Structure formats: C-alpha cells, structure tokens
Amino acid sequence: MSALQTGFVEITWDDLTTWAGSKIVSRGQSYKSKVRELHTTPEGGLLAWVHGTEVYATHVWLDQSGRLYSACSCPYNWGPCKHSVALILVYLDALKKKETICEASPDDQRLLLLFENGHDDNYDELETWDYDDDGGSEDLKDEDEREDEEDLAHRESRSAKTKTNQRTNALRNVFESMTKKDLVEFIMDLTERYPGIGNQVLEEEQLKSGRVNKIVQSIRHEIKNLSSEPAWSDHWSDEDNIPDYSRVCQRLESLLKSGHADEVVHLGEDLWRLGNEQVGMSHDEGETGEEIARCMEIVFRAVPESSLSPVDQMLWMINAIIEDDYSILEGVDDCISDPRYNKTDWSQVADALLTRLDKFPKPKKQDAYSIDYKREQIMHWAIKALEKSGRTAEVIPLLESEAPITHCYSTLIDHLLSARRKEDAQKVAVDGFRKTINQLPGLALNLEKKLCEMAQSDKNFPLVAAYRALEFFHRPSLETYRSLEKAAHAMGKWPGVREAVIHFLETGVRPDMPPATGKKKSSSPPPKAWALPATEISPCWEKHPNQEYPDTDTLIDIAIHEKRNDEVIHWYEISKKGKFRGYFNDDSVAEAVQASHPDVSLKIWQQLAEGQINLVKPAAYRVAANYLRKMQKIYKRLGRVDEWQAYLTGIRTQHKAKRTLMQTLDSLEGKRIIDL
Numbered sequence: 001m002s003a004l005q006t007g008f009v010e011i012t013w014d015d016l017t018t019w020a021g022s023k024i025v026s027r028g029q030s031y032k033s034k035v036r037e038l039h040t041t042p043e044g045g046l047l048a049w050v051h052g053t054e055v056y057a058t059h060v061w062l063d064q065s066g067r068l069y070s071a072c073s074c075p076y077n078w079g080p081c082k083h084s085v086a087l088i089l090v091y092l093d094a095l096k097k098k099e100t101i102c103e104a105s106p107d108d109q110r111l112l113l114l115f116e117n118g119h120d121d122n123y124d125e126l127e128t129w130d131y132d133d134d135g136g137s138e139d140l141k142d143e144d145e146r147e148d149e150e151d152l153a154h155r156e157s158r159s160a161k162t163k164t165n166q167r168t169n170a171l172r173n174v175f176e177s178m179t180k181k182d183l184v185e186f187i188m189d190l191t192e193r194y195p196g197i198g199n200q201v202l203e204e205e206q207l208k209s210g211r212v213n214k215i216v217q218s219i220r221h222e223i224k225n226l227s228s229e230p231a232w233s234d235h236w237s238d239e240d241n242i243p244d245y246s247r248v249c250q251r252l253e254s255l256l257k258s259g260h261a262d263e264v265v266h267l268g269e270d271l272w273r274l275g276n277e278q279v280g281m282s283h284d285e286g287e288t289g290e291e292i293a294r295c296m297e298i299v300f301r302a303v304p305e306s307s308l309s310p311v312d313q314m315l316w317m318i319n320a321i322i323e324d325d326y327s328i329l330e331g332v333d334d335c336i337s338d339p340r341y342n343k344t345d346w347s348q349v350a351d352a353l354l355t356r357l358d359k360f361p362k363p364k365k366q367d368a369y370s371i372d373y374k375r376e377q378i379m380h381w382a383i384k385a386l387e388k389s390g391r392t393a394e395v396i397p398l399l400e401s402e403a404p405i406t407h408c409y410s411t412l413i414d415h416l417l418s419a420r421r422k423e424d425a426q427k428v429a430v431d432g433f434r435k436t437i438n439q440l441p442g443l444a445l446n447l448e449k450k451l452c453e454m455a456q457s458d459k460n461f462p463l464v465a466a467y468r469a470l471e472f473f474h475r476p477s478l479e480t481y482r483s484l485e486k487a488a489h490a491m492g493k494w495p496g497v498r499e500a501v502i503h504f505l506e507t508g509v510r511p512d513m514p515p516a517t518g519k520k521k522s523s524s525p526p527p528k529a530w531a532l533p534a535t536e537i538s539p540c541w542e543k544h545p546n547q548e549y550p551d552t553d554t555l556i557d558i559a560i561h562e563k564r565n566d567e568v569i570h571w572y573e574i575s576k577k578g579k580f581r582g583y584f585n586d587d588s589v590a591e592a593v594q595a596s597h598p599d600v601s602l603k604i605w606q607q608l609a610e611g612q613i614n615l616v617k618p619a620a621y622r623v624a625a626n627y628l629r630k631m632q633k634i635y636k637r638l639g640r641v642d643e644w645q646a647y648l649t650g651i652r653t654q655h656k657a658k659r660t661l662m663q664t665l666d667s668l669e670g671k672r673i674i675d676l
Contacts, residue, residue, distance in 0.1 A: 007062040008046070008091060009674055013667030019068045020080040022622040028085025035090040038664045039104035046091050047104050047111065050074075050083035053239055057110035058083045071114045092674045195517065196247065204254055216263050219251050220270055227274035231282035242284060245291040252298045261305035265316070268299030272320055279326045289328045296320075296328065300335045310341055318349070322377040343389045350385035353378055354398075362405055376406045383411075396507060396629040403428070407436060407443055413450050426454060430536045437537075445471070448537065461491045466512075472501060473510055476547070478557040493531040500530060502558075508549035552578060556585050560592040568592055569600060590630070597636050605631045606647075606670070613655060620666040626670055 005408040008355065016025050034051040042048050045061030056074040058081075063069065070084035080509065094101055191197050226243045233240030248271070255264050275292035282288045303313050317336045321329055344570035345487075358377050379402050386394050399412040406615065409432030416425035424669050429447045437444040465487035472480040484501065488494040500511035511530040552575035559567035572589045586604050605627040612624035628648075635644035648665065 007044075007066050008088065009095065010066075010067075010194050010672060011092070011674075012670055012672055013089065014670060015068075016085065017625075017667055018672070020085050022625065023559065023619075024080060024082050025085055026618055026622060027082040029089065031082050031086035032089050032093070035086050038087070038090055038599065039102055039108070041108075042106065043105050046087050047108065048087050048090070049110065050086055052083065056083050058087050058113065059114055060084050062089050073113055089673070096674055132326060153272045204258075205256070212258075212260055212263060215251070215255070216267065219248060219255075221265055221276060222248055222251075223271050227271075227278045229278075231278060231284050231288040233284040233287060240284065240287070242287045243278070243291060245295050249295050249298060252302075256298060256302050256305070261302040262307055264299055264302035265306045265308070266507070268296065268302065271295055271299065272323070275327065276323065276328070279328060288328055293328050293330075293332055296492045297332045300329075300332055304335055304338050304340065310345045311352070314341055314345065314349050315352060320380050322374060322381070339424045341388075347389035348393065350382055350389055350391060353382035353385060357382055357402075364673070372406055375402075376408065379406060379408065403432065404435075407432070407440060409436075409443070409619065410446055410450060413447075417454075422454060426451065429454075433537045445474075451535070451537070461487065462493075462533050463535065465491055465497070466535050468540075469497070469501070469512065469532055470535065470538060473504065476505060476551050478561055481554070481558055482561070488532075494530055496531045499528070502555070505551045505555050505558075506549065508547070530635065545549075548578070550574065553585055556589060560588060563592075565593045565596045568611060569597060587627075594630075598638060602631055604636055613651070613658075613661060616658065621658075621661050624661075625664050625667060628665075632668060 004053070013025075020028070030234065031050060031052070036049040038046070038048045038050065041061070043061065045059055047057075047059050050056050050058045054074075054075060056072055058073075059071045061069050068080070070080045072081050074081055074083055076082075091101070146566070153662065158360065178186065178309050191201070226245060226248065228244045230241060231243055233242060243622075252264050252267065255267075271292070275288075275295075279292060281290045300317060303316055306313065308316060313650060314336060321336075357375065360375050360378060363372050363375070383395050386398070390582065396412070397414050399408055403409050403412050409428055413425045413428055415426065416422075429451045433444050433447045433451075436447070448467060448470065452464055455463040468480070468487040470483040472484045480499070484497065485494060488497040504510055512532065512534065513634060550571070552571045555571040556568055556575065559565075559571060568589055572585065586608055590601040590604040590608075609624040609627035609631070612620040612627070631647075632644055635641055648668065652662065652665060
C-alpha cells in the first residue's frame with residue numbers, strides 16, 4: 001500500500017462530510033453496491049466504474065498534504081459527487097476485509113475517458129470544493145486567490161484549445177493521406193454506424209436540387225412529435241426526459257443556408273406555438289426551453305432573409321417576443337436591431353403597435369395579470385419603435401394614458417426625470433402610490449423608493465430618513481432597520497429615532513401617527529416627539545397586515561445585530577410564549593449568545609437536535625449532527641468533555657436501534673471509517 005493510499009485509511013466520517021457535504025455522503029452510502037471493478041492507480045489513487053443513470057468512470061486521490069480530489073464522468077459539477085464518496089467507502093470496506101485490489105494500467109479506459117472529458121489533475125484542482133464546519137460551500141476568496149484561479153483557468157483553456165487543434169490537424173493529415181476508395185469506404189462505414197450522418201448528406205443533396213417540400217413536411221412532422229413528448233428532469237435522481245431538438249436545429253440551419261428562409265419562418269411559427277405549449281407543461285430546469293431557443297435563434301436569423309416586408313419582419317419578431325411567457329427568447333432577439341431597419345420602418349411599426357394597443361381590451365379589476373402583461377409588452381415595443389423612429393415627443397403622453405391601465409408609473413417617472421420634469425415625476429409617484437398600495441403593494445413600494453431616490457438627489461436627508469422609516473413600519477426587519485439607521489445617522493437623529501422604532505416593535509404604536517393606532521401597552525415610557533418629517537404618502541401607508549406585537553423576531557434580530565445579548569435572551573424567552581411560536585430564530589439565538597451564555601446555547605441546540613432525531617429520517621439525522629457539532633465545540637471550550645461524552649452515550653443508548661443515526665454519531669467522535 002502506497003503512502004497516499006494509506007491516507008485513505010485515516011479518513012473519518014467528519015473528513016468525508018467536510019469534503020463532500022452531508023447530503024452527498026448520505027447518497028454516496030446508498031451507491032456502494034453500484035461500484036464495479038475497483039482498482040488502485042500507480043499514483044496512489046482509486047479508480048472504478050460506478051453504475052448510476054449511466055455507467056460513470058470515477059477517480060479519487062489524495063495529494064501530499066492529504067487533501068482529497070475527485071474526477072467523475074457524471075454530469076454533477078457542484079463539487080465531489082456521490083459516486084466519488086461511494087468509491088472511497090467501498091475501498092475502505094475492501095481494506096477492512098483484507099481483499100486484494102489490483103492496480104490499473106496507465107492506459108486504463110476509465111483514465112482515458114476522464115482525460116478526454118477534461119477531468120485531468122489540473123481540471124480537478126479547479127473543481128475541488130472546500131466546505132466550512134457546517135458543510136456549506138466556502139465561496140469567499142481573496143483577490144490573490146481569484147487571480148490565481150483565473151490564471152489557471154486561462155492556462156487550461158489555452159491548453160485545451162491547443163490539444164483540439166493538434167487533434168484536428170492530425171485527423172486532417174490522416175484523411176488527406178487516404179485514397180479516394182478508402183475514404184469512401186470509411187465514410188460509408190460511418191453512415192452505417194451513425195445513420196444520422198447519411199440522412200443529413202442525402203437531405204442536403206435534395207436541398208441543392210430544390211426539392212424542399214418533402215423536407216419541410218418531414219421537419220414539421222418531427223416538430224409535432226417532439227413537442228408532444230413529456231419534458232421533465234429530477235436533479236436528485238439524475239434522471240430526465242428532455243426532448244432533443246438538435247436534429248431540428250441542424251435541418252433548419254441547412255434550409256436557411258440553402259436559401260429557403262421563408263420555409264424556415266413558416267416552420268418557426270409551428271415550432272414556437274407548439275414549443276411554447278410544451279415548455280408551459282414541462283417539469284424540468286429550463287432544458288426544454290433551451291432546446292426551443294436554439295431552434296428559434298435560427299428562425300430569427302431567417303426572418304430578415306425572408307420575403308416578408310421589413311415592417312412585417314419586425315412585427316413577426318416582436319409578436320413572438322410578446323408571446324414569450326417563459327423567457328425562452330432572451331438573447332435570441334438581436335436580429336430585430338438589424339441596421340437595415342430604418343426610421344421609416346420603425347415609424348410604421350410604431351403605428352401598427354399603437355393601433356393594436358388602442359384595440360386591446362382594457363383589463364377589468366378581476367382580470368388575470370397576464371392580460372395586463374401582454375398590454376404592457378405591446379406598450380414597451382411601441383415606445384421603443386417611437387424612440388427608434390425619432391418620435392420621442394409621443395412617449396410621455398403614451399405613458400400618461402397607459403399608467404392608469406398598466407400601472408407603468410415607474411417607467412413614466414423615469415422618462416419625466418430624463419426630461420427634467422422632477423416635480424411632475426414626484427406627483428406621478430405620489431398618485432401612483434395611492435392608487436396601488438392596497439392591490440399592488442409591491443409596485444407601490446417601488447414608487448416609494450423612487451420618491452426616496454428623488455429626495456436623496458435633492459440631498460433632503462430628513463425626508464430620506466422619513467421614507468426609510470415608512471419602509472420599516474410597513475415591513476419591519478433587520479434590513480429596513482439598518483437602512484433607517486444609516487439615514488437617521490446622516491442627520492444626527494438616530495438615538496431618538498431608534499428609541500421610537502423599538503417602542504413601535506414592542507407595542508405597534510407608530511411614532512408618526514396618533515397613539516390611538518397602537519393595540520398594546522408597553523412597560524417602557526413612550527418615546528419623545530417623532531424627529532422625522534411627514535411625507536405625502538404617510539397617511540395611506542399603514543403597518544403591514546397581520547403583524548403581531550411585540551414583534552419578537554425583529555427585536556431578536558436587532559439585538560443580535562447590536563450584540564445586546566441580554567436583550568436577545570429576554571425577547572427569545574418572550575417569543576417562546578407567543579401565539580405564533582416557531583423555531584426559525586432558535587439557531588441564530590444560540591449562535592449569537594454562545595460566548596456569553598453558553599448554557600442557553602447548549603439547551604437550544606439540544607432541543608433542536610433531539611427534535612430532528614425524533615423525526616427518524618436520515619436527512620433529519622444530518623441536521624441534528626450539525627447542532628450536535630456546535631454543542632461539542634462549546635463543551636470542549638469549557639473543558640466539560642465528560643458531560644459531552646455522557647450526553648452522547650445517552651443518545652446512543654436511547655436510540656441504539658437506529659443504525660443510520662449511530663453512523664451519523666460516529667462522525668462526531670473523530671473515529672476512522674475503517675474502524676467502525
């Protein structure tokens with residue numbers, strides 16, 4: 001056994017969890033039975049086939065410092081995969097059983113497969129993932145580290161390009177040295193093994209002769225069949241069913257290159273209608289949309305080459321974009337900015353869209369959001385067409401007429417500000433806020449931010465602070481509290497403002513409103529007079545609906561932020577007696593007070609850990625282990641290791657029948673996997 005292979009013997013469950021994360025380790029354990037043909041490598045690594053959705057080549061090794069690395073031909077690229085974990089565990093089992101493990105040859109097929117796919121040693125150095133104590137990815141690197149990684153990435157990219165060019169040149173030399181007969185035989189053999197190549201050659205020959213009808217009919221039939229397939233993917237099981245539109249892409253490209261742009265556009269209409277419906281019913285992670293987008297990119301290139309008039313070409317593309325409910329065409333629609341379309345063309349497009357907008361049904365209050373969205377898209381493109389045609393004077397009147405219908409107040413404000421009409425912009429923001437605060441609070445909040453930005457540009461710091469206060473009263477949180485703190489500090493009013501907002505969180509009494517709005521009394525005296533000015537929207541912006549007081553969650557977050565640990569515990573104890581008792585604050589409370597009140601932290605983490613253990617689920621055991629690790633650190637810091645060992649023994653005794661839990665607990669004791 002080499003020195004590096006001896007390093008595998010020393011691996012603990014904690015080492016493995018730190019490297020791959022608890023979830024991947026758990027999934028890797030279930031894949032042990034799928035590891036085949038285990039070998040060691042001359043450099044001290046491990047190599048095997050691991051059967052999953054497909055059969056994957058997996059390679060794991062240690063460097064001189066004992067740091068783990070892995071390479072696998074599976075598609076998982078977010079860090080070490082379950083196949084790599086399974087390989088390590090199977091190797092340790094083999095050592096425990098004293099089984100003989102053969103060494104792989106330097107030209108082993110698995111090593112070649114990994115090298116060809118870029119999974120060589122340098123590549124994996126980039127892919128290795130460091131984890132923090134809680135198993136989370138450590139993605140914060142200093143500038144030097146980032147520069148080193150960028151340099152290495154550039155070197156790897158240049159190296160890959162060099163290898164590709166060398167391979168291409170070598171193949172070209174081989175083909176050029178072959179006789180015509182040998183080359184024909186070679187190509188015929190390829191077409192037998194890969195019928196798609198032969199079909200493509202024959203189809204391109206038909207296109208050259210002008211016989212396109214049957215090809216168009218065949219492509220239309222293929223689009224219909226593909227679009228009727230169910231589309232889904234499951235990241236956790238690595239299984240999916242994604243329709244493959246690559247052949248449709250290739251055939252559309254061939255049609256376009258052969259000068260049949262009109263046919264491509266007609267096929268694109270079918271593809272867009274059926275593909276859009278398919279994406280709407282799919283259950284994947286956007287893969288089907290990407291397939292459709294690749295095809296539509298070719299269709300969009302065909303539109304400017306078609307026999308449609310320039311105006312009709314532009315309207316064809318705009319209509320497709322307006323019907324894009326799933327953001328499929330993002331990055332595909334550059335063709336509409338083709339310089340061949342002049343101001344006259346854009347002016348005619350603007351007139352067509354304005355006419356369509358005028359005829360578009362005005363939504364009723366109960367109508368679906370999608371109807372408003374379609375109208376908004378038409379308006380957006382009408383504005384772009386007006387600007388492209390030089391008719392900019394018509395934009396603001398259009399937005400003013402559309403604002404009550406599509407609620408495009410923000411866009412109108414931006415145009416008014418660009419036209420140096422700040423007073424009008426402020427009036428629109430106030431009016432829009434009042435009209436949207438009840439039905440569309442998210443839009444109203446954006447208008448409030450516009451007002452705040454205008455106050456900021458005027459350097460009216462008291463008014464800026466007043467708007468920040470409104471945001472806080474409507475949506476109390478640490479984030480809005482800190483924004484208010486910054487604004488109030490700028491005008492030297494923070495101590496008084498802080499006193500008032502803390503009183504608000506305790507009682508619900510807003511300091512900028514009459515005391516009668518409060519529902520609960522506080523043991524603390526009411527704050528002094530409110531130090532911030534009123535705004536034009538203050539009277540119509542009440543507190544967030546369903547808000548309960550005292551708002552213990554926000555009070556705890558603020559106390560943690562300000563390191564007032566006694567207050568943290570005070571509000572935490574009150575929160576446990578509240579009407580809507582939850583556990584989302586518990587862990588953060590324990591983290592915050594572990595130095596000053598360690599026994600409180602131990603009690604919280606103990607309750608959280610035991611609650612997860614009682615769920616009797618492997619995933620819950622992993623969560624419990626995180627809490628137990630935190631307890632272990634405190635006990636060690638306080639020199640109370642005996643208490644920790646006694647507590648862990650008690651858990652083992654109480655839950656001894658839960659084998660998965662026992663294995664999880666082993667990871668806490670630093671035992672080598674091979675010893676368990």
